[in-house]
Amino acid sequence: MTSESMSLVDRLAERAAEIESVLDTILTADVGEEEIARPANLLAAMRYGVLNGGKRMRPFLVMETAALLGADRSAAARVGAAIECLHCYSLIHDDLPAMDDDDMRRGQPTVHVAFDEATAILAGDTLLTLAFEIIASPQTQADGERRIELIYELTKASGIGGMAGGQALDLAAETTPPDEAGIIRLQAMKTGALIRYSCEAGAILAGAAASDRERLRRFGEAIGLAFQLADDLLDVTGNADAVGKATGKDAAHGKATLVGLHGEQWAQKQLSGLVQEATQLLEPFGQSAQYLKLAARFIAERDR
Template identity: 50%
Template sequence: MADLQAALSECADEVERMMDLLLPQPEGPEARLYEAMRHSSFAGGKRLRPFLVMQSSRLFGVDTRCAARVAAAVEFVHTYSLIHDDLPAMDDADMRRGRPSCHAKFDEATAILAGDALQALAFEVVSMPETHSDPAVRAELVRELAQAAGGRGMCGGQMIDLLAESTEMDIGAITRLQRLKTGEMFAFSAIAGAVLGKGSYRSYMALHNYAQEFGLAFQIVDDLLDAQGDSEWIGKPTGRDAEAGKATFVSILGAERARAQAGLLVEQAIRALDVFDEKADLLREAARYVVARTK
């Protein structure tokens, strides 16, 4: 676990340096927009998706700077989704990771625009020649990222999530919700290395499956922490799902079975990596770590 923590923290530093390079400097009459983009981009967080990009890239010997650009783009998309998610019309959260959320610090209009601009920036970064010398790789990454983030991916999952408060959801429906809402972006992050490094279809699918199981386990643990957690420790309000009468893995399965299910998913995630040698050990460890985490 010490190795994993060191690798996570090293990766976070590297990707944050790249994000800083890619984000506009707060200058000019629109400086407020850039400040808002930066406020939310540098609000901490585990940088788990960038870690998946960097680690999967390592499997294929991808240049670290190229991988860091894609990792930054993934985090821009993730950050934009958090900004919009926190808006009063959505989750109405004034705090995020112990700091004021974007609209709380700035205002709603600025937060909406900051999210929009971060999404555009992600696609700009991926499409630039600096990301890969082969334009076919860049175009493919753009397509995969757009699909993962769009209406048939993350945004679709968020729509179902919004409706979950007023809809009867069974375990199948919740699984589908989470596969879209979290799983698609996890999957993009994990396959990014295979696309950048022109890996085989087999390795691409292995990483895809790993990330989908991993993402689901991650979400179950999130639900567990929301149901049981201490809001000061997590840095955001907890118990919100139950309050909203929203079905979650925990409300349907109960905490114990939900935890067992997360453990099972992690086993499946790790098994998906059997096609790789010990170079994938940090990916394996990362999956184990999510079910053990307490925040």
Template identity: 65%
Template sequence: MSDQPQMDFQASLAARAREVETVLADLLDARAETGEITRPERLLAAMRHGVLNGGKRLRPFLVVETAALFTRSADLLDAARRVGAALECIHCYSLIHDDLPAMDDDDLRRGQPTVHKAYDEATAILAGDALVTLAFDAITSDRTALDPLAKVRLVSGLARAAGIGGMAGGQALDLAAERDAPDEAGIITLQAMKTGALIKFACEAGAITGGAGAAQVEAMGEYGAAIGLAFQLADDILDATASTEALGKRAGKDAQAGKGTLVALHGLDWTRKQLIGLVDQAEALLAPHGIRAATLRAATRFIATRES
């Protein structure tokens, strides 16, 4: 990829991030919504610390850009931003909880203290809990201009992607991997759940929000599954090769914890070849969309070649 397309993609990613952060800041405003009593100041501050702290906003980006493949409606693209913000709330909750001493025990996230370090462990747990409920509130809100059936599909899909058979289950498998290293199939399952499930959902959610048909939603889910695994392989490579300063979080922690990864199992060269294959698979799934998928093609390559 030439420098110019990469620069154009970075600009698109940053622009989408700003749009979604506007929605996130609104969702995390101090005002109480209808049905709420009050928003405790310290809890809200911890939630904002865990969410409004930078980050690429890749998952909401994928929601919005996938929706844009199927619609040009301003209302539906606004709904996609709100769905993307909901997904980011789930992602950020998972980071807050993963960083806790009982889980991955990290002190640094996105270059700043983790929520339990900036506040305390109990507040971090509650901040994550509240972000989960806020995510579903955002999707079902009257301000999200989607028909009720689409909202039900999104709520169901997000619940399954984030729950026992998705991200949370993947984290459980990840913790178990510290005690008993999985084989290749086990590692792929773990990664598809812990990291891939929310990325796959992002692409499915964008297609649903954009009004795509069932076959198109399925195809975008396959695309999301491919780039989800690519994201995790790139993450494993970075964990093995990059510095803590470059990552904005502790580097080398998988090896230190003795966790099974494909890098540990097969080495860097094998993993990089697999990454190339996943990029090719993802780009083939975008081919029917032609030039309209140019930004998602750039996203695919970004995921595979990112440096943090």
């Protein structure tokens, strides 16, 4: 089977296998240069938190946008692995009792349940710093300016104005429900920022033209909105066993969502519009963007 004839499921699996191979190689017991030791329990928790399944959608977006623009495949895989480390750190911390207090993630006990809270905090902390170590390494990208740009954009996507700030707004929303504009802002930060970065990172790696980079950034924003809207819909309609985590949490915690405000039918219509917008943004790239177009639809129509 050629890569051109693969289904999206096959393509996702191929990319996920590449990312997991990189992660498995990085998360070994071998002590790295200028390291003193790698505590076994901490390493085990990190591996448990990262190598426990998942669609690897964010790394997939990095690799596909990088391939679209002719960037080095191994570099894209390493940046994808870094983003997955950062994403999984956020999941480990979000699941803690002080945050969302979840016992199940991807159909398995969460890290703080499988290990303990202190180890889960340290595992998240270490995965966060590891993400930046991977991107900063010359092994990832020889061009120092591109590495700096990748790091700079990731700090914005993951920090106070991005993912972490979005989680803070999400926690605050349990006591003071935001209006519609507030919900959109929260979701664009908590979920959308890292998805947007995943699409833009491929363009940065490729040294792409500003117009292509902006187009992929806007594509990432559209599918980021779709991802969170689909997630909120699954929280209402999904089955916990199929989804791999608890459902019905938003209503139980009194969290305002766009699905809660407008209903399921409205959400489905919005998702359709976001897929159309995302697809149109990719039209200038032609058939080369086929898997990104399929991914946009998959994100909107997923059932887990």
